[in-house]
Amino acid sequence: MKITIIGTGYVGLVTGACLAELGNNVFCLDVDQKKIDILNSGGIPIHEPGLADVVTRNRAAGRLTFSTDVAASVAHGDIQFIAVGTPPDEDGSADLQYVLAAARNIGRHMDGFKVVVDKSTVPVGTADKVRAAILEELQAREAGVTFSVVSNPEFLKEGAAVEDFMRPDRIVIGCDDTPEGQQAHALMKKLYAPFNRNHERTFWMDVRSAEFTKYAANAMLATRISFMNELANLADKVGADIEAVRHGIGSDPRIGYSFLYAGCGYGGSCFPKDVQALERTARDYGQDLLILRAVEEVNHHQKHVLGQKIVERFGENLTGRHFAVWGLAFKPNTDDMREASSRVLLRQLLERGASVAVHDPVAMAEARRVLALDFADASHMLERIRFSDSPMDALRGADALAIVTEWKAFRSPDFDQVKSLLKAPVIFDGRNLFEPDVIGAAGFEYHGIGRSV
Numbered sequence: 306m307k308i309t310i311i312g313t314g315y316v317g318l319v320t321g322a323c324l325a326e327l328g329n330n331v332f333c334l335d336v337d338q339k340k341i342d343i344l345n346s347g348g349i350p351i352h353e354p355g356l357a358d359v360v361t362r363n364r365a366a367g368r369l370t371f372s373t374d375v376a377a378s379v380a381h382g383d384i385q386f387i388a389v390g391t392p393p394d395e396d397g398s399a400d401l402q403y404v405l406a407a408a409r410n411i412g413r414h415m416d417g418f419k420v421v422v423d424k425s426t427v428p429v430g431t432a433d434k435v436r437a438a439i440l441e442e443l444q445a446r447e448a449g450v451t452f453s454v455v456s457n458p459e460f461l462k463e464g465a466a467v468e469d470f471m472r473p474d475r476i477v478i479g480c481d482d483t484p485e486g487q488q489a490h491a492l493m494k495k496l497y498a499p500f501n502r503n504h505e506r507t508f509w510m511d512v513r514s515a516e517f518t519k520y521a522a523n524a525m526l527a528t529r530i531s532f533m534n535e536l537a538n539l540a541d542k543v544g545a546d547i548e549a550v551r552h553g554i555g556s557d558p559r560i561g562y563s564f565l566y567a568g569c570g571y572g573g574s575c576f577p578k579d580v581q582a583l584e585r586t587a588r589d590y591g592q593d594l595l596i597l598r599a600v601e602e603v604n605h606h607q608k609h610v611l612g613q614k615i616v617e618r619f620g621e622n623l624t625g626r627h628f629a630v631w632g633l634a635f636k637p638n639t640d641d642m643r644e645a646s647s648r649v650l651l652r653q654l655l656e657r658g659a660s661v662a663v664h665d666p667v668a669m670a671e672a673r674r675v676l677a678l679d680f681a682d683a684s685h686m687l688e689r690i691r692f693s694d695s696p697m698d699a700l701r702g703a704d705a706l707a708i709v710t711e712w713k714a715f716r717s718p719d720f721d722q723v724k725s726l727l728k729a730p731v732i733f734d735g736r737n738l739f740e741p742d743v744i745g746a747a748g749f750e751y752h753g754i755g756r757s758v
């Protein structure tokens with residue numbers, strides 16, 4: 306089938322490459338010339354395990370084209386995926402300017418029936434806005450072509466995006482109950498048929514329910530995390546171990562083990578903005594989503610918990626103190642620094658006068674870029690960040706180690722070496738990588754999240 310993907314970011318690139326892998330002929334369009342140039346010269350603009358292979362193979366086979374040519378790209382695909390960003394607006398709602406610009410481009414250049422798929426995470430009702438934008442463009446040039454707008458939200462996780470896309474646990478598709486909607490249904494069914502061979506993974510529904518499903522999923526996951534973080538903070542006070550509690554409750558199949566890890570807060574480009582956007586949608590309809598407000602508040606607080614533990618241990622004034630920080634990306638297996646908890650911790654430490662040595666297995670270049678922006682007005686703080694080539698190098702002479710991202714590479718370090726490099730054997734573990742009794746026996750003072758047993 307002929308597919309066009311508008312927006313070649315995390316979701317667009319993974320979607321395009323994976324659909325090409327299934328034998329489709331895919332055009333990936335982007336407004337960012339630099340990104341398209343990187344892709345056309347064989348590079349990959351993001352760190353995502355397994356993606357380079359899929360992109361290279363399908364480009365070589367002529368099934369995957371990267372372009373900034375709007376007219377040619379829109380003309381190509383019978384199915385047009387909109388996968389552009391939906392960042393938060395000032396009031397927390399999703400900013401739809403990129404989605405609607407993409408819709409207008411489709412309307413301006415389409416010359417026959419098209420299925421327009423909202424793949425971006427968009428508030429309920431956006432398909433109507435996309436339809437109106439396309440119609441306006443068609444009417445302006447008196448083009449008598451038809452189309453249907455479909456909602457097909459994406460559930461992939463960064464760091465496991467290719468695997469998640471190729472082996473989805475569900476495919477959610479919302480179609481209109483109109484003749485065009487039925488045409489769209491047939492094309493989408495054909496496109497996703499390879500995923501449904503062994504058992505049907507597609508949930509067909511109306512467009513609004515599909516749009517809502519995406520926010521409900523992210524809000525539910527964020528809620529679990531914030532709830533566990535609140536319990537962890539209480540566990541610290543009452544002398545219980547949140548990890549034991551996690552096992553104890555996760556074994557109930559009604560609760561389950563996934564997404565019950567307490568830590569130093571959730572980050573990334575999605576949970577923070579999607580929780581806010583759903584709250585905003587509710588407010589627009591006169592409803593206050595009390596639980597989600599709390600989820601956000603708890604997460605804001607949680608990003609400060611590691612820094613607070615350091616302050617409780619070393620005092621408010623950290624001038625002359627030096628800390629090692631392992632992990633900068635918002636989660637492992639990505640170089641994405643959006644809303645990363647590391648950025649909050651670094652600000653807490655630097656504002657109190659400390660210096661830091663930081664290391665991340667893949668996010669160093671992105672961290673340099675993002676931190677330079679974070680501290681653009683505070684070069685005296687930026688100067689106190691040393692970027693270390695290895696985790697061990699970061700430890701040299703540090704008063705303590707703080708762990709922010711649970712990279713596998715940090716899970717079983719040579720503890721003797723860690724001890725010998727640190728000034729004092731103190732660890733603040735924001736992701737509960739270690740067992741308190743084991744690490745205590747190894748001679749460390751250990752501060753986890755919710756593990757003060």
Ligand code: NAD
Nearest residue numbers: 312313314315316335336337389390391403407425426459
């Ligand atoms: P991204 O910022 O990585 O990529 C968006 C791309 O769209 C950029 O390359 C940008 O240059 C391009 N773009 C903007 N306007 C354009 C236009 N008019 N025409 C062509 N290209 C245009 O964003 P992302 O992380 O891929 O997220 C995209 C959407 O998918 C968001 O709504 C997000 O919430 C959702 N989502 C993201 C993930 C994830 O893990 N990143 C997972 C599921 C859903």
Ligand code: UGA
Nearest residue numbers: 459460461462463530564565566568571572573575635636
């Ligand atoms: C999340 C969802 O998991 C995806 O299903 C969804 O498609 C995506 O958002 C999106 O809409 O873009 P992602 O943000 O890539 O994916 O990463 P997650 O693995 O969900 O982690 C998000 C944050 O939660 C990370 O900071 C992680 O450290 C934190 N987290 C996760 C916890 O603190 N505890 C947990 O138990 C799980």
